[in-house]
Each structure stands twice: as structure tokens, then as C-alpha cells.
Amino acid sequence: MPGPLPKDPILRQRRNKTSTRAMLPAEIGHRKYRPRLPALPEGMKWDPMTIRFWQEVWSSPMSHMYVEADLPALFRLLFLVNRYWDGGSLEVAKEIRMLEREFGLTPLSRRRLEWTIAQSEEAIDRHELKRSRRAVIIDGDDPREVLSK
Numbered sequence: 001m002p003g004p005l006p007k008d009p010i011l012r013q014r015r016n017k018t019s020t021r022a023m024l025p026a027e028i029g030h031r032k033y034r035p036r037l038p039a040l041p042e043g044m045k046w047d048p049m050t051i052r053f054w055q056e057v058w059s060s061p062m063s064h065m066y067v068e069a070d071l072p073a074l075f076r077l078l079f080l081v082n083r084y085w086d087g088g089s090l091e092v093a094k095e096i097r098m099l100e101r102e103f104g105l106t107p108l109s110r111r112r113l114e115w116t117i118a119q120s121e122e123a124i125d126r127h128e129l130k131r132s133r134r135a136v137i138i139d140g141d142d143p144r145e146v147l148s149k
Helices: 048-059 061-065 068-085 090-102 107-113 121-134 143-148
Strands: 022-024 115-117
Touching: 022 061, 048 061, 048 068, 061 115, 068 090, 090 107, 107 115
Parallel strands: 022 115
Antiparallel strands: none
């Protein structure tokens, strides 16, 4: 027989709570401060995929957790991404993966940092509607009534 269901994370009381736990806003792209792409040395250009990466990072819910002190490391990540799209090596890809993990840009790293993204009411309503459509309605007598006899 399976054990009891786990408690809701909000209700759990732990002594070893992490200091990084945060609820990120569901609204995307409402950050007031969005840094511009830094200038590249003369003769170099930003790859279109790098520009897209930078825009996605700053329009994501995770961007609300970044402070100005994080910018140098985020710029390093940006330069590595540009180098990767310019024909980078496996070493560049490894470094990108490590920095993405540090900034909560992967699902597993967000879980490790205990960052959760608040769901909007529309998303919750859509989820409930899908669940109700999948529900199977059983006609006839309730089979549990046999237990009360």
C-alpha cells in the first residue's frame, strides 16, 4: 500500500530551508531594466542566435532574480554563446552549460535553486479544463456502496 501523499511545498516546515527559494512572476517581459548588448571588438558581429538568446534571457521570469552584480558573468555567458554559434568547441559548450545552470536557465537548476514560476489564472483555468475533459464519467451504481453493506 502506498504511503501518504507529500505535503504541499508551502505547508512543509523544514529547518534546512534554502535562502534561494523564490516565486518568480508569471508575466514575461515586464522587467524595467534590460541591459543592451555590449559592444564587440571592431570587425566582429553578434550572431542572430546570440541576440535571440539575450532577448529570451531578459524576457524570462528568471531575469527578475538578476542584479547588476550579475551582469559581468551574464556578459561572459553571452560572449561564450556568440563564440559557440561562430563555430565553438565542446569546451565552449561545457562552459555555457555550467553558466546557464548558475543563472537558473535550465529546469533542473531552477529546481535546485527552488525557484518556482507563478502560474497565471488563465493557465490554471486551462489546466482544470483539460482535466475535466479527460475525466471519465461512470454511469450506474457507485461501486463503493458495496463496502458499506
